Amino acid sequence: xxxxxxxxxxxxxxxxxxxxxxxxxxxxxxxxxxxxxxxxxxxxxxxxxxxxxxxxxxxxxxxxxxxxxxxxxxxxxxxxxxxxxxxxxxxxxxxxxxxxxxxxxxxxxxxxxxxxxxxxxxxxxxxxxxxxxxxxxxxxxxxxxxxxxxxxxxxxxxxxxxxxxxxxxxxxxxxxxxxxxxxxxxxxxxxxxxxxxxxxxxxxxxxxxxxxxxxxxxxxxxxxxxxxxxxxxxxxxxxxxxxxxxxxxxxxxxxxxxxxxxxxxxxxxxxxxxxxxxxxxxxxxxxxxxxxxxxxxxxxxxxxxxxxxxxxxxxxxxxxxxxxxxxxxxxxxxxxxxxxxxxxxxxxxxxxxxxxxxxxxxxxxxxxxxxxxxxxxxx
Amino acid sequence: xxxxxxxxxxxxxxxxxxxxxxxxxxxxxxxxxxxxxxxxxxxxxxxxxxxxxxxxxxxxxxxxxxxxxxxxxxxxxxxxxxxxxxxxxxxxxxxxxxxxxxxxxxxxxxxxxxxxxxxxxxxxxxxxxxxxxxxxxxxxxxxxxxxxxxxxxxxxxxxxxxxxxxxxxxxxxxxxxxxxxxxxxxxxxxxxxxxxxxxxxxxxxxxxxxxxxxxxxxxxxxxxxxxxxxxxxxxxxxxxxxxxxxxxxxxxxxxxxxxxxxxxxxxxxxxxxxxxxxxxxxxxxxxxxxxxxxxxxxxxxxxxxxxxxxxxxxxxxxxxxxxxxxxxxxxxxxxxxxxxxxxxxxxxxxxxxxxxxxxxxxxxxxxxxxxxxxxxxxx
Numbered sequence: 057x058x059x060x061x062x063x064x065x066x067x068x069x070x071x072x073x074x075x076x077x078x079x080x081x082x083x084x085x086x087x088x089x090x091x092x093x094x095x096x097x098x099x100x101x102x103x104x105x106x107x108x109x110x111x112x113x114x115x116x117x118x119x120x121x122x123x124x125x126x127x128x129x130x131x132x133x134x135x136x137x138x139x140x141x142x143x144x145x146x147x148x149x150x151x152x153x154x155x156x157x158x159x160x161x162x163x164x165x166x167x168x169x170x171x172x173x174x175x176x177x178x179x180x181x182x183x184x185x186x187x188x189x190x191x192x193x194x195x196x197x198x199x200x201x202x203x204x205x206x207x208x209x210x211x212x213x214x215x216x217x218x219x220x221x222x223x224x225x226x227x228x229x230x231x232x233x234x235x236x237x238x239x240x241x242x243x244x245x246x247x248x249x250x251x252x253x254x255x256x257x258x259x260x261x262x263x264x265x266x267x268x269x270x271x272x273x274x275x276x277x278x279x280x281x282x283x284x285x286x287x288x289x290x291x292x293x294x295x296x297x298x299x300x301x302x303x304x305x306x307x308x309x310x311x312x313x314x315x316x317x318x319x320x321x322x323x324x325x326x327x328x329x330x331x332x333x334x335x336x337x338x339x340x341x342x343x344x345x346x347x348x349x350x351x352x353x354x355x356x357x358x359x360x361x362x363x364x365x366x367x368x369x370x371x372x373x374x375x376x377x378x379x380x381x382x383x384x385x386x387x388x389x390x391x392x393x394x395x396x397x398x399x400x401x402x403x404x405x406x407x408x409x410x411x412x413x414x415x416x417x418x419x420x421x422x423x424x425x426x427x428x429x430x431x432x433x434x435x
Numbered sequence: 436x437x438x439x440x441x442x443x444x445x446x447x448x449x450x451x452x453x454x455x456x457x458x459x460x461x462x463x464x465x466x467x468x469x470x471x472x473x474x475x476x477x478x479x480x481x482x483x484x485x486x487x488x489x490x491x492x493x494x495x496x497x498x499x500x501x502x503x504x505x506x507x508x509x510x511x512x513x514x515x516x517x518x519x520x521x522x523x524x525x526x527x528x529x530x531x532x533x534x535x536x537x538x539x540x541x542x543x544x545x546x547x548x549x550x551x552x553x554x555x556x557x558x559x560x561x562x563x564x565x566x567x568x569x570x571x572x573x574x575x576x577x578x579x580x581x582x583x584x585x586x587x588x589x590x591x592x593x594x595x596x597x598x599x600x601x602x603x604x605x606x607x608x609x610x611x612x613x614x615x616x617x618x619x620x621x622x623x624x625x626x627x628x629x630x631x632x633x634x635x636x637x638x639x640x641x642x643x644x645x646x647x648x649x650x651x652x653x654x655x656x657x658x659x660x661x662x663x664x665x666x667x668x669x670x671x672x673x674x675x676x677x678x679x680x681x682x683x684x685x686x687x688x689x690x691x692x693x694x695x696x697x698x699x700x701x702x703x704x705x706x707x708x709x710x711x712x713x714x715x716x717x718x719x720x721x722x723x724x725x726x727x728x729x730x731x732x733x734x735x736x737x738x739x740x741x742x743x744x745x746x747x748x749x750x751x752x753x754x755x756x757x758x759x760x761x762x763x764x765x766x767x768x769x770x771x772x773x774x775x776x777x778x779x780x781x782x783x784x785x786x787x788x789x790x791x792x793x794x795x796x797x798x799x800x801x802x803x804x805x806x807x808x809x810x811x812x813x814x
Contacts, residue, residue: 085464155534155538155541159534159538162534162603162609162610163603163604163605166603166605166606166609167605172779190573193612194569194573194600194610194611194612195609195610196609196611196779197598197600197611197612197613198612198613219576221573221576224541224542224545225542226542226545226546227545230541230545230574230575231541231573231574232573232575232576233572233573233576233577233612234576234577400551400575
C-alpha cells in the first residue's frame with residue numbers, strides 16, 4: 057500500500073482534467089504496442105490508428121449489441137477519415153466463439169478483398185476480442201488488429217496479453233494462438249452502458265489484481281467504492297490503467313506461459329473455471345466464478361499455512377462491497393474433482409493453484425493435497 | 436560454380452557411406468530447429484524426436500496414400516518406444532487443405548485428450564505439412580510439430596520456412612500463420628515411391644534454387660542427371676541438403692516476408708501460379724507450372740535487358756532434361772492479366788516478379804511494363 061498517497065494524487069489530477077489520457081507501452085516477442093486509456097471520442101481513435109498503423113483498409117468486428125450502441129459512430133468516424141470501412145458481425149454471447157463463425161469471418165474478409173495492409177478493429181467484449189484476434193492472426197498469415205474493449209472484463213484482462221482463440225464443443229479456448237494487438241484503445245466512459253451485474257463481474261478481475269500486486273490498488277478499492285460503483289470516468293480510467301500496467305508487466309515477463317509468472321493471473325480461476333463448467337457456463341458469469349474462486353483459494357492458502365489468517369476475510373469484505381457472490385455453489389467432491397482435473401495448469405495427478413502468501417504475492421503451486429482442496433470446496 | 440569441386444568431393448563421401456546423414460540448424464524468431472537429411476529408418480527418427488523434444492504423446496498426421504506406404508511402420512516404431520501414438524487422417528489431394536478438415540482434426544485432438552507436451556508428426560507431402568502445421572499452430576495455442584516430408588517438393592520447399600495454412604473456396608493459403616517445425620526429418624530414399632511425373636515436378640523447385648544461388652548446384656544438375664533421375668539416395672541427399680541450406684538461409688534473413696529477400700523464392704511463381712489457376716489446379720502440377728513460369732520469367736528478364744541473353748535457353752535445356760514442360764499453355768491476355776493481378780506480391784497496379792539478372796542472382800522487381808509481360812505470355 058506504499059503508493060497509496062501517490063495514487064490519490066493521480067486521482068486528483070484525473071478529476072481536474074476529465075479528458076486526461078494515459079498510455080502504456082507493452083513489449084512483446086512480436087512488435088510492441090501502446091495501450092491508450094481515457095475518455096475519448098471515435099474520431100480521435102481513428103486518427104491514432106491512422107497515425108500509428110497507416111492501414112489501407114479498416115474492418116470493424118462487433119456483435120449486434122455493440123453495433124447498435126457504437127457501430128454507426130465508429131463507422132462514420134472511419135468514413136469521415138476516408139476509409140472504406142468494412143464490417144464483421146456476430147450475435148452476442150459466447151456461442152459466437154466457434155469454428156463456424158471464424159470460418160464465416162475468413163470468407164467475409166476474402167469477399168471484401170482485404171489485403172495484408174488492412175487493420176481489423178475488435179470493438180466489444182472478450183468474445184469479439186478473442187474471435188476477431190484469432191481471425192486476424194490467421195488471415196493471410198496475420199493482419200494487424202486493434203483491441204477496443206467495451207466491457208470492464210475486456211478492458212482489464214482479455215484485451216492485453218495476446219491470447220486469442222475460439223471454443224470447440226469439447227472445451228473453451230482449445231483453438232487459438234498468441235497474437236498481439238497493434239494498439240489498444242480503452243475508453244472507460246463506455247462502461248456506463250454495462251448492466252450492474254456485468255460491471256460487478258468485471259470488478260472481480262480488478263480485485264484479483266489487488267491481490268497480485270501491493271501497489272495501492274487495495275486501498276483504492278476499499279476507500280473509493282462509491283465513485284467506482286458510480287463508474288465515474290476518471291476513477292475508472294485510473295483503475296483500468298493500474299490493472300493494465302500489472303497485466304502488461306506480467307505478460308512481458310512470460311509472453312508464452314513458460315515460467316509460471318503468467319500463471320499467477322489465474323488466481324481464483326482453478327475453482328472459478330470449475331464453477332463455470334459445473335453450471336454449464338450459463339447461470340454464473342466468468343467474473344462471478346472468479347470472485348467465489350478467489351475466496352475459496354484464499355481460504356485454501358490459509359488452511360495450508362501459506363497465507364496469513366485474515367486475508368480471506370478481508371477479501372470476502374471486498375468482494376461483497378462490489379456486489380459479487382461469496383459462497384460456493386454445492387456440488388459433490390467427485391464433480392469438483394473431475395472438473396478441476398481438466399485445468400490446463402495441471403501436470404500429472406496434482407491440481408495446480410495460483411495461491412497468495414500475502415497481499416501482493418501470488419505464486420503457482422502444485423503441492424496442495426486433495427484432502428485440503430476437498431475440505432475447502434465441500435466443507 | 437566456385438564450389439563445384441567441393442560438392443563433388445562431398446558426393447564421393449556420400450557414395451562411400453550410404454548411411455551418411457547431414458544436419459542443418461535453422462534459426463527462427465521462435466525456437467531454432469534442426470533438419471536431418473539422409474537415408475534412415477523410422478526407429479532412428481523416433482529416437483531423435485524423443486531425444487530432442489521429449490514428448491508425452493505423439494500424433495501422426497498423414498493422407499491415406501502415405502498411411503498405406505509408411506503408416507504402420509511409423510506407428511509401430513512409436514509404439515515400440517512406448518508412445519501411445521494417435522493418428523490424424525485425410526484423403527490425398529489439395530482438397531484436404533480445407534477449413535472442414537482443420538476443424539475435424541482439431542476435434543480429433545480434443546477427443547484424443549492431446550495436451551501441450553504432445554508432438555504432431557506431419558508425414559507426407561505439402562498438403563499434409565501445411566494442414567498439419569496449421570492445426571498444430573492453433574491447437575492449445577501451439578503444439579510442437581515435426582515435418583517428415585515424403586515428396587521431393589516438400590523436402591526441398593514446403594517443409595522448411597514455417598509457412599502453414601489452408602485454402603478457402605476463394606483462394607489458396609488464405610488462412611494460415613507462421614509456425615516453425617521443431618524438427619525436420621528428410622529421408623531421400625522414400626523418393627523412390629513417387630511417380631515419375633511427381634518426381635519431375637519436385638525437380639522444378641530444385642532447378643529454381645540453381646537459379647537463385649550460384650553454388651555448384653547448376654553443374655551438379657547438368658552433369659549428374661542420370662543419377663538424379665535414377666533417384667540414387669546419396670545424390671538426392673546431397674541435392675536436398677543444398678536446397679534446404681539455400682532456403683534456410685533465405686528464410687532466416689526474412690522470416691516474415693518483410694524485406695523482399697524471401698520473395699526471391701517466388702521466381703517462376705508469378706506466371707506459374709497463373710497457369711495453375713487458369714487450368715483450375717487440375718491438369719498442371721505446381722512444379723510443372725513453376726517450370727514453365729521460370730522459363731517465361733527468364734525470357735522476360737532477358738527482354739527487359741536485366742538478364743544476359745542465353746540464360747533462358749540454358750534454363751530450357753535443364754528443364755527439358757528433367758522431363759518438365761517448357762511451353763506456356765495458350766490463354767488470352769485478359770485471362771493472364773486477371774490471374775496475375777491477384778498475386779500476393781503485388782502492390783497497386785503493377786505486377787511483381789522475382790527476376791534473375793544472372794545465374795545465382797534474383798531480385799524482386801515491380802517495374803515491368805504490362806506490354807513486356809504480354810509479349811512474353813502471349814507472344
